Amino acid sequence: TQLLEQSPQFLSIQEGENLTVYCNSSSVFSSLQWYRQEPGEGPVLLVTVVTGGEVKKLKRLTFQFGDARKDSSLHITAAQPGDTGLYLCAGTHGSSNTGKLIFGQGTTLQVKP
Amino acid sequence: GAVVSQHPSWVICKSGTSVKIECRSLDFQATTMFWYRQFPKQSLMLMATSNEGSKATYEQGVEKDKFLINHASLTLSTLTVTSAHPEDSSFYICSARDLSRAPRETQYFGPGTRLLVL
Numbered sequence: 001t002q003l004l005e006q007s008p009q010f011l012s013i014q015e016g017e018n019l020t021v022y023c024n025s026s027s028v029f030s031s032l033q034w035y036r037q038e039p040g041e042g043p044v045l046l047v048t049v050v051t052g053g054e055v056k057k058l059k060r061l062t063f064q065f066g067d068a069r070k071d072s073s074l075h076i077t078a079a080q081p082g083d084t085g086l087y088l089c090a091g092t093h094g095s096s097n098t099g100k101l102i103f104g105q106g107t108t109l110q111v112k113p
Numbered sequence: 114g115a116v117v118s119q120h121p122s123w124v125i126c127k128s129g130t131s132v133k134i135e136c137r138s139l140d141f142q143a144t145t146m147f148w149y150r151q152f153p154k155q156s157l158m159l160m161a162t163s164n165e166g167s168k169a170t171y172e173q174g175v176e177k178d179k180f181l182i183n184h185a186s187l188t189l190s191t192l193t194v195t196s197a198h199p200e201d202s203s204f205y206i207c208s209a210r211d212l213s214r215a216p217r218e219t220q221y222f223g224p225g226t227r228l229l230v231l
Contacts, residue, residue, distance in 0.1 A: 031218035042119075042206050042222035043157070050216050088156060092218040098162060098170070099145055099210055101220055106156040 003027075006089055006104030014112050016078050021087055021107045024071040029091035032065055032072045033101070037086040046074075079111045114140050115211045119223035126197055127231055133193045134226045136163075136207030142187035143209035147220065148180075151204045163190040163207075197230045204228075 005024045013019055023032065031050045035043035047056050049065035049072060056063045060083075062075040072091075076083055086108050090101040116139040126132050136146055144165045149157040161182055162170040169182035179201075181193040190209075194201050204227055208220040 031216055033219060035222070040204075040225070040227065042117075042208075042224045045219060045221060048216045048219045050218070086154075090157075090220075099218065099220070100147070100159060100162065101208075103156045103159075108154065 004089060004091055004102050004104040006107055008107060009105055010108050012110040012112065013079055015080055017111075019076050019079060019109070021074045021089075021109075022071065023073070023089035023091075023104050025091065025102075026070065027093065028069050029102075030069070030093060032069075032089060032091045034063055034072070034074055035088040035090065037088060043088055076109075079109075081111045081113050084109055084111050115214060115219075115221040116140050117207065117209050117221050117223040119207055119226050121226060122224060123227040123229075125229045125231065128198050129196055131193055131195045132197055132228060133191055134205055134207075134228075136190045136192070136209070136223055138188045138209045138211070138221075141209075141211040141213060143190075143211070144187060146184060146190040146207055146209045148182065148190070148192050149206045149208065151206060151225075157206060160192075165190075194228065197228070199230045202228055202230045 033048045034046040037043040047063045052069045053067045054065040060077045064073045089104040118137045120135045146163040148160045160175045163182045163184040165184045171177045184190040206225040208222045
């Protein structure tokens with residue numbers, strides 16, 4: 001079974017704090033995508049990482065893909081209330097030609113002002 | 114770029130009726146689209162892969178006669194929930210890949226369709 005374990009599942013923090021969300025697997029992924037979803041809307045792509053060890057930054061968000069391409073993390077610096085939402089990681093396997101995404105369980109983030 | 118739309122955004126129907134949801138890639142062609150279902154505060158669950166010009170591939174446990182998928186063109190896939198019942202009430206989301214844009218693995222999601230069956 002190809003699983004992507006995402007943690008924590010719930011996070012409630014104060015504005016200005018830092019946080020990290022993790023996605024881990026025993027399987028190798030050819031790519032890993034991070035999405036943010038707000039209630040009643042579809043997921044919005046934040047980043048796609050494809051190279052082991054890759055680090056990408058998007059303003060206060062830093063994404064890292066593990067060297068072995070089995071894990072990834074999302075770090076948010078100085079969180080703001082606008083960061084509140086459901087964060088989803090999803091990966092694709094190189095052995096599969098279907099393009100199907102394997103999703104993590106999601107992390108619900110609440111940033112209190 | 115890579116915009117995906119869905120219609121309708123929400124629908125309320127009576128039990129026993131059928132509901133059709135459209136998924137369109139607005140600025141790119143998509144030979145493959147994906148249909149997901151999402152329950153409140155949960156992650157996305159893949160229902161099926163829609164393939165242009167051929168039959169859809171359904172995930173284990175998803176009834177193909179219940180959820181009819183048609184991918185008649187490179188920019189449109191439809192999901193029809195047949196004989197809908199209250200337990201079919203959910204948030205349905207589609208996605209598509211733009212193979213002309215790197216990374217090719219990236220899926221772009223529609224805004225979702227909220228279905229409520231009374």
